[in-house]
Amino acid sequence: MNWSVGAPRLSAVWLDTPPPGSLACRAFQVEEIMAVPKRRHSNSRTGRRRSHDALTPKQLQSCPRCSTAKPSHVVCPNCGYYMGRVIVETEAKTS
Numbered sequence: 001m002n003w004s005v006g007a008p009r010l011s012a013v014w015l016d017t018p019p020p021g022s023l024a025c026r027a028f029q030v031e032e033i034m035a036v037p038k039r040r041h042s043n044s045r046t047g048r049r050r051s052h053d054a055l056t057p058k059q060l061q062s063c064p065r066c067s068t069a070k071p072s073h074v075v076c077p078n079c080g081y082y083m084g085r086v087i088v089e090t091e092a093k094t095s
């Protein structure tokens, strides 16, 4: 987005005491609170940005011991085995 080039969005805050030397009984300070886009984007530009947003599903393998689908290089959540060893004690292993 082309931020901060458009008209600034302003906010006014009341001061507890007016600045020294002023005759006013109350004073406020104006400050810029946020940048605003100068122009809207076309639908084509939004679509081009979102063309890289798609997610791919996690690749799963079957556990060699219990053949449960699990992510590769991860301890099996069902039997707790990894590389032929017990890594985590699970209820499926004890029963």
Ligand SMILES: [Zn+2]
Pocket: 063, 064, 065, 066, 067, 068, 076, 077, 078, 079, 080, 081
């Ligand atoms: Zn397993």
